[in-house]
Amino acid sequence: MFHGLTGSPFEMQKYGKFLFANGYDVFGVCLPGHGEYQKEIYTVTFDEWIDFAAKKLDELSEKYDEVFLSGLCLGAVLSLAMAEQYPDKIKGMVLLSTTLYLDGWRLPWYKFLMPVGLHTIFRYFYTYPECEPYGVKNERTRASIKRILAKPDVGMDNFPMCAFHELLELSSVVREDLKKINIPSLIIHAQEDDLTSVRSANEVYQNISSKDKELIILKDSYHMVLYDNEKEFVFNKALEFFNAHSQKSEVCL
Amino acid sequence: MIIKIFMITSFLFFCELLTGVLYFYRHQNRFIKEKSVMLGAWALVFYIFSAFLTIFYVKYSLKPIIFLCSVSPFIIGYYSSYKKLMFFTVLQLLVIVIGVLVVL
Numbered sequence: 001m002f003h004g005l006t007g008s009p010f011e012m013q014k015y016g017k018f019l020f021a022n023g024y025d026v027f028g029v030c031l032p033g034h035g036e037y038q039k040e041i042y043t044v045t046f047d048e049w050i051d052f053a054a055k056k057l058d059e060l061s062e063k064y065d066e067v068f069l070s071g072l073c074l075g076a077v078l079s080l081a082m083a084e085q086y087p088d089k090i091k092g093m094v095l096l097s098t099t100l101y102l103d104g105w106r107l108p109w110y111k112f113l114m115p116v117g118l119h120t121i122f123r124y125f126y127t128y129p130e131c132e133p134y135g136v137k138n139e140r141t142r143a144s145i146k147r148i149l150a151k152p153d154v155g156m157d158n159f160p161m162c163a164f165h166e167l168l169e170l171s172s173v174v175r176e177d178l179k180k181i182n183i184p185s186l187i188i189h190a191q192e193d194d195l196t197s198v199r200s201a202n203e204v205y206q207n208i209s210s211k212d213k214e215l216i217i218l219k220d221s222y223h224m225v226l227y228d229n230e231k232e233f234v235f236n237k238a239l240e241f242f243n244a245h246s247q248k249s250e251v252c253l
Numbered sequence: 254m255i256i257k258i259f260m261i262t263s264f265l266f267f268c269e270l271l272t273g274v275l276y277f278y279r280h281q282n283r284f285i286k287e288k289s290v291m292l293g294a295w296a297l298v299f300y301i302f303s304a305f306l307t308i309f310y311v312k313y314s315l316k317p318i319i320f321l322c323s324v325s326p327f328i329i330g331y332y333s334s335y336k337k338l339m340f341f342t343v344l345q346l347l348v349i350v351i352g353v354l355v356v357l
Contacts, residue, residue: 110291117294
C-alpha cells in the first residue's frame with residue numbers, strides 16, 4: 001500500500017486493518033521523504049519513489065504468489081508506475097483519489113501562480129498549508145484529523161511546493177504510458193474531490209488497456225476517501241475486487 | 254517608460270528575494286513566511302512580465318540578453334536543487350543585476 005503526498009502509512013491503517021481482518025497480508029510502506037524522514041521531502045525526487053516502490057514490490061513478489069497494489073493520491077500514481085513497469089508482478093490494483101493533476105476546488109485563488117511556484121526556485125520556499133476541509137467532507141472526522149495532524153509522525157500539515165513538483169513530474173511520466181497497463185484495475189474517486197478533480201480518474205480509466213477495469217465515482221466524499229462518509233463502501237468495494245481476482249492461498253497487498 | 258518599469262520591478266524583485274532568502278522565507282512565524290514568499294512570487298511575475306515587454310524597447314543587440322533575463326527564473330528553476338539552493342538564488346540575483354546594467 002502506498003500512502004499519499006506528505007502522508008504516512010498511518011492514513012492507510014484503517015483500510016489495511018480491514019483487509020488484514022479479511023485474510024490478506026498487508027504491507028504499508030513509508031515513502032522516501034515522508035514519516036520520520038520528513039526533512040528529506042525537499043530533496044527527494046520522483047525517481048527515488050519509483051525505485052523504492054520497485055524494490056518493495058520485488059521483495060514481496062519473491063515471498064508471495066500474488067501481489068496486489070493499492071494507493072491513495074501519490075500512492076495511486078505510484079501504483080500506476082509499477083503497473084506500467086512490472087505488469088507481471090502485480091495481480092491487480094485499487095487506485096484511490098488518483099492525483100494526475102492538481103485541479104481541485106480547494107486550491108486557492110492564486111493557483112494561476114502555480115507555474116511560478118513549481119518551475120522556479122520558489123518551489124523550495126513555498127509550502128501550501130493543510131487547511132479546511134482537510135480532504136474530508138464529514139465534519140466530525142475533519143475535527144479529529146485537525147487534532148491528529150498536530151502529531152509529527154502522522155503526516156505533514158503543509159505541502160512543500162517541491163513535493164507537488166515531484167508528484168506532477170511523476171504524473172507526466174505515468175500519463176505517457178497508461179496504455180501499457182493491462183492488469184485488472186479498480187479506480188475510486190470522489191466527485192467532489194477538493195485536491196484533484198475526476199479528470200484524473202477519467203483519464204486513467206479511458207487510457208489504460210485493461211479489459212477488466214471499473215471506475216467508481218463517490219458522491220458524498222472528498223479527497224481522503226478512506227476516512228470520509230463512504231469509507232466502508234470503499235473498503236468493501238476494494239475487498240470485493242481483491243476477492244474476485246485472487247486465486248491463490250498466499251496473497252499480499 | 255517600459256525600461257523604467259523594468260528597472261523598478263528588477264529592483265523590487267532583487268530586494269524581495271535577497272531579504273526573503275536571508276530572513277523572511279525561514280521565519281518561525283508561518284504567516285510572515287507564507288506572505289513574504291507570496292510577495293516574492295508576485296514580484297517575480299511582474300519582473301518576468303516587464304522583462305518580456307522590455308525586449309521590444311531595447312536595441313537589437315540587447316534583445317537576446319533581456320529575453321534570457323525574462324526566462325531565467327524558469328531555466329534556473331529547471332536546474333536548481335535544494336542542496337544548491339543558495340547557489341541558484343545568487344545566480345538569479347546576478348541575472349537581475351545584469352538585466353538592469355544592460356538597459357542602463
